[in-house]
Amino acid sequence: xxxxxxxxxxxxxxxxxxxxxxxxxxxxxxxxxxxxxxxxxxxxxxxxxxxxxxxxxxxxxxxxxxxxxxxxxxxxxxxxxxxxxxxxxxxxxxxxxxxxxxxxxxxxxxxxxxxxxxxxxxxxxxxxxxxxxxxxxxxxxxxxxxxxxxxxxxxxxxxxxxxxxxxxxxxxxxxxxxxxxxxxxxxxxxxxxxxxxxxxxxxxxxxxxxxxxxxxxxxxxxxxxxxxxxxxxxxxxxxxxxxxxxxxxxxxxxxxxxxxxxxxxxxxxxxxxxxxxxxxxxxxxxxxxxxxxxxxxxxxxxxxxxxxxxxxxxxxxxxxxxxxxxxxxxxx
Amino acid sequence: xxxxxxxxxxxxxxxxxxxxxxxxxxxxxxxxxxxxxxxxxxxxxxxxxxxxxxxxxxxxxxxxxxxxxxxxxxxxxxxxxxxxxxxxxxxxxxxxxxxxxxxxxx
Numbered sequence: 001x002x003x004x005x006x007x008x009x010x011x012x013x014x015x016x017x018x019x020x021x022x023x024x025x026x027x028x029x030x031x032x033x034x035x036x037x038x039x040x041x042x043x044x045x046x047x048x049x050x051x052x053x054x055x056x057x058x059x060x061x062x063x064x065x066x067x068x069x070x071x072x073x074x075x076x077x078x079x080x081x082x083x084x085x086x087x088x089x090x091x092x093x094x095x096x097x098x099x100x101x102x103x104x105x106x107x108x109x110x111x112x113x114x115x116x117x118x119x120x121x122x123x124x125x126x127x128x129x130x131x132x133x134x135x136x137x138x139x140x141x142x143x144x145x146x147x148x149x150x151x152x153x154x155x156x157x158x159x160x161x162x163x164x165x166x167x168x169x170x171x172x173x174x175x176x177x178x179x180x181x182x183x184x185x186x187x188x189x190x191x192x193x194x195x196x197x198x199x200x201x202x203x204x205x206x207x208x209x210x211x212x213x214x215x216x217x218x219x220x221x222x223x224x225x226x227x228x229x230x231x232x233x234x235x236x237x238x239x240x241x242x243x244x245x246x247x248x249x250x251x252x253x254x255x256x257x258x259x260x261x262x263x264x265x266x267x268x269x270x271x272x273x274x275x276x277x278x279x280x281x282x283x284x285x286x287x288x289x290x291x292x293x294x295x296x297x298x299x300x301x302x303x304x305x306x307x308x309x310x311x312x313x314x315x316x317x318x319x320x321x322x323x324x325x326x327x328x329x330x331x332x
Numbered sequence: 333x334x335x336x337x338x339x340x341x342x343x344x345x346x347x348x349x350x351x352x353x354x355x356x357x358x359x360x361x362x363x364x365x366x367x368x369x370x371x372x373x374x375x376x377x378x379x380x381x382x383x384x385x386x387x388x389x390x391x392x393x394x395x396x397x398x399x400x401x402x403x404x405x406x407x408x409x410x411x412x413x414x415x416x417x418x419x420x421x422x423x424x425x426x427x428x429x430x431x432x433x434x435x436x437x438x
Contacts, residue, residue, distance in 0.1 A: 010334070036423070036424065037365050037368070037424050038365065043364045044364070060364040060367070064367070079424055079426045080429075098428065100430065126422070127408070127423060128405070131404070136363065137404065137406070139360065139392070140391065142395075152420070209402060230406065251432045267438070330353040
């Protein structure tokens with residue numbers, strides 16, 4: 001049976017969560033990371049060229065390096081989904097879809113989640129033709145017909161990428177124009193197997209066990225509903241923090257981001273947050289990583305203060321030495 | 333026992349004609365989460381003994397099988413019993429979760 005009691009529980013395994021894991025473990029906190037996947041959005045970047053010290057690396061490789069570092073430090077993993085956090089007398093209980101874990105401090109670092117379209121059929125057909133990641137699932141649509149939904153950069157990039165794999169790509173945008181650089185639009189318009197439409201709204205995704213078709217209508221007047229046969233629907237309408245489950249517990253801003261102060265404290269004592277799910281500006285890997293480190297150090301400080309211990313510095317090798325032992329060594 | 337490498341060529345013999353239930357991990361080399369799922373499935377293969385068979389199938393190398401079972405997202409894990417798929421799990425799965433699912437059909 002896995003342990004169910006930790007000093008620090010980190011929710012999310014992107015740059016913020018993994019860095020928090022490294023910092024917690026280096027401070028000798030028993031640490032568990034609960035996450036649905038590894039690397040978050042960063043893992044999907046085909047190339048990262050702004051992580052200092054490394055000229056270029058794939059996002060997944062970079063995140064895997066972070067994870068290997070946590071493994072080496074003894075950080076444990078649980079790949080379930082967290083549904084609830086409850087405050088107890090001496091800490092928190094984190095409830096997942098499968099188990100319950102106790103923690104002295106919690107770090108929320110679960111980043112952003114792709115926004116749902118919110119139409120009938122979407123939920124049922126997720127992973128069965130409805131997808132939110134062109135580079136993850138695109139290669140499975142060789143020779144098929146797909147629809148890409150969205151009007152921004154990520155939708156156009158997905159459509160461009162898929163046009164090289166799929167037989168036919170429909171790019172469907174609900175608003176009046178695509179919100180992208182003109183050069184990208186020119187590129188899109190020159191792709192032969194790609195058709196793009198504005199004022200086009202999907203009202204339903206149909207299919208028994210997998211996506212078979214979509215129903216579209218004119219976004220201006222809601223008429224002219226018609227059915228298009230597609231094998232896949234790629235939804236690229238942005239990302240949002242999935243914080244609804246926290247709203248009665250922790251203060252969020254109008255975007256649903258977790259409000260933190262300069263030391264990564266949330267409005268609940270003992271719960272810290274870091275990275276893209278917070279109100280920190282700039283959603284960048286290095287910023288998320290830095291925030292994760294800060295949150296971990298604050299969590300450490302919080303636990304130590306609560307237990308009446310003294311803080312230890314983070315110098316050199318991460319094994320700490322007890323005071324008595326230092327004394328003995330000096331007396332030799 | 334480690335996982336069996338499945339292909340379009342041996343799928344019928346190894347999975348559909350298997351006497352024990354078979355758990356199949358559909359994966360691809362380019363899929364990030366698959367690289368996390370792989371070791372989890374291998375670990376399960378080491379623990380399950382001969383009550384069930386654990387296999388993995390590269391969807392790029394064996395597209396016919398992937399197509400036949402409508403694999404639209406990976407990792408997808410399917411459990412087969414007596415030649416029929418009895419469970420489909422999409423996305424990264426934990427070892428405990430997989431163990432529960434396979435034990436239901438053993």
